[in-house]
Amino acid sequence: MSVSTKFIPGWLKGYSSEKLGADMAAGLIVTVLVIPQSLAYALLAGLPPQTGLYVSIFPVIAYALLGSSMVQAVGPVAITAIMTYSVLTPLAGPASPEYVTLAAALSLISGVMVLACGAMRLGFLSQLLSRPVISGFISGSAILIIISQIRHLLGILPQGGNGWEMALDLLEKIPQVSGPTVAIGVTALAALIFVKAGLADVLTRAGMGANKVVFAIRLMPLVVVLFGTLAVVHWDLDHRAGVSVVGAIVEGVPGFALFMPGYDAIRNLIVPACVMTLVGMVQSVSMAQALAIKRRERVDANAELVGLGAANVVAAFYGGMPVGGGLSRSAVNVAAGAQTPLASIVSALAMLAVVAGAAHWFERLPLAVLAASIMVAAYSMIDIRAFRRAWAYDRADGLALLGTAGGVLVFGLEIGIGMGVLLSTATLLLRASTPHIAVVGRIPGSEHFRNVVRHDVETIPGALFVRIDERLFFGNLGAVEMRLNQELEQVAGARDLVLVMSAVNLMDATAVEVFGELNRELAERGIRLHLAEVKGPIQDRLMRTELWSTLSGEVFLSANDAFERLR
């Protein structure tokens, strides 16, 4: 075999002709259905709408050749679009040439980071985000997206800022609302809400098959776009009533724009790019995994990151908008019967044809219609059930979710996710700093030890058996020591303290020092300190310490051994 076969993706080697028809059909269907969404997310990102079409071509091909998911479809996605908007509006005017260059730099930096994470097998870094934090981030971003689109729906002038500032700005500008724009926008919104909420039911009752229902629903946004455009053309609303439309689209194959971000751009964009990298990794990998589980395939998270990173690097040079694994476009792809990434390649080539010859059809598409479709998509991203579930299970997790969502709305996306990471780490430390500690005794006739409060157990006068249910580390030693002293005060004539360590998974260096001090202090008070059921890895470490060599009591294999000896 020649070296070059290494660079041919696995799915192409065993490609069968039966798959070809399915992939061709799926690719063409996806192209048509994702056009409105691609335009809309570019608008959401503050970029010229056609940018959304451009990045649905070459980046998609890059992902198809390098990614590991069989059916995930990449393209413009809502979360990275709103991140782009929120990061760049303080730096340049939306859709200005500097803005486009900055967006491209953001894609490039974040793409290189994702590629590097994939190549260095650092995919596990995305585990830094807990589910409640991710959920809070997405819900908060979705609300931010909805707020950011109201102005397009109402036809008033845009203004950046965080969620709070945008909402205030909107209220101030209510008098500027444009009647015809509102009429078109609200009609589109109503139609799309009906499609989302009731159409499936209606069509199913009318006897339509499940797969056809999926397509009918996915087709509706395009129908709404069509009617919106026709309305503008018919009444000449863009010229006579000031309704904002997509505007002039440069046709032809998008050119390759070589550039290097300058030092200033890198400095301004490095933190947002890190956040985008993290969020992009979490979103794309988890979606690819969910799709793979349903299809009983496997994804390699790191190969997935290489594909995603490469797609973003390519996107930087062909349009400049960050891309990711999209929920709705992947769903369309699967429903249309895609078998392999060839479907995505077909879709990319079809999109190239659209851009080259048919893009002007969208020039008079009203922005209010795109805004309506963005708002409907964003609404479905708000996950109230995730909050209820987290809150019911654990208040701290629920608070981390709320804190992240609130942080995103009030302070912006980067600080919001930073707050989420801090909250979940703090929760973890806080839980570990208030350990569960139980005084135990032996259940008569057995070798089992249970909490003296909950069970009827045997105890030995003067000997205290305490089970610590937590790792021992610098953050909880004060609490553990205080509790041990409290319990010892309850025991008349205490002679022996046995620590049952079956649930102690770790002791850090601070714990060894503190227990060394406790050992000396107890010895002075005439109390021996014993250890029981110490885990192997901890015992290996402890044997090298002064605590071990100066321990006033003994080390027992089991609590029962200690019980038998001390009785």
Add this chain to the structure above:
Amino acid sequence: MSVSTKFIPGWLKGYSSEKLGADMAAGLIVTVLVIPQSLAYALLAGLPPQTGLYVSIFPVIAYALLGSSMVQAVGPVAITAIMTYSVLTPLAGPASPEYVTLAAALSLISGVMVLACGAMRLGFLSQLLSRPVISGFISGSAILIIISQIRHLLGILPQGGNGWEMALDLLEKIPQVSGPTVAIGVTALAALIFVKAGLADVLTRAGMGANKVVFAIRLMPLVVVLFGTLAVVHWDLDHRAGVSVVGAIVEGVPGFALFMPGYDAIRNLIVPACVMTLVGMVQSVSMAQALAIKRRERVDANAELVGLGAANVVAAFYGGMPVGGGLSRSAVNVAAGAQTPLASIVSALAMLAVVAGAAHWFERLPLAVLAASIMVAAYSMIDIRAFRRAWAYDRADGLALLGTAGGVLVFGLEIGIGMGVLLSTATLLLRASTPHIAVVGRIPGSEHFRNVVRHDVETIPGALFVRIDERLFFGNLGAVEMRLNQELEQVAGARDLVLVMSAVNLMDATAVEVFGELNRELAERGIRLHLAEVKGPIQDRLMRTELWSTLSGEVFLSANDAFERLR
């Protein structure tokens, strides 16, 4: 009883006349012995040397009335002195009026914080710092102290900056070295090193009693100071050879200087004040506790903080230098026989007399001698053994120590301690993210389950028993899932997976979701998921989740129950 008795400290109520003599004697001895140290630490802080005497008066009285330790002596200490220097030199020239005001503001802000922590019973906050981090911080600061004093020893002009910059600056200025200053400084240094290293041995062999040896050693710095001053006076070195001396000291009772730090000062000093608060709390509380344990007394950590905070607030208005619980002055106090805080009050009044009438004795004391005494004190703070111990026990703890010390030297005190906190938290998360997981089987003829690799155990074909030795949280679920899948692949015809949860002390919301997905996925593959030995608190939470209601397998009280059922 009248209300006013509430404000009389406990030790005063039962005061006996026998204690009076001991306290008086100890107080007077401490005053004489701590004079050189107080002058030296003020110099180290970049403040006029007499400031060290001023803050040994009223702050000491405040602590004596409010603190809870019987014998701890507060006053200027090395760590807060170097922190003051490192924080303030970028803002003002050492010993300038602005510098003194800023130092006072720093004392005030940090004092108020410590007071607030004590009053709100937040003393546990100091647990945020692990022992290796504290040790690294102190060792790094000690090296920084030594570097900062070399210039006084060599008689060259001071320049601020971090450890690295100071060292480079010194090398550049070597040609400016002042011969007579070096002669005095190096002689003092040699004398003090001999006192520290060899004098105790010599005196003990000469038949001197242990307590007298302690005093002789503590008295030596004063002797060195005396000889240094006599040398300057005799040869008129300050005027004729340019040897730097303490200079004019304003005599009389130090005045109360009322001031409020401005907004700018607060903004600049808030982060350093937080760090100083944290370090001050750790140092003073741990020292008070160590002293109390030796004397079989108890300290109330929060009362201790109230005393320390009040002392710093008072210090802000009488001199402006932060104070803390000092190791060497407390040791002198104990050795001199102090019984109660009355000793400190006596010492404060004696110091008032010194400042009012005898301060001019120190005007021609050469700075090089003070620098030598600081260097000797700082050297004893470098704890190489703590590093060896931490490194031997756990590489990660050793690295946290090194990282903190290195951070202090290269980036400064605040960033250094920040790095330490980050390193110790990251270590904690990293350990928890690579959990210990063991496939277990039953030891024949018992109800005990042990690792199949280490022991000869019974297993059931098609059933996998896995014990997870770590809390389940967002950071380690990927690793746990991967390991479970690997182990399942080893089992021919797997039907049952039993998770033995005896060492799982916590499951967060992310874990519940991931295990819910695992449960569904395994069910599709025809494998039932069982849980055994779930801890009470976790079970209480789990019962409210979907995972619990849809679990494909059963929940067993013990691994043995599961074994009996599945066999």
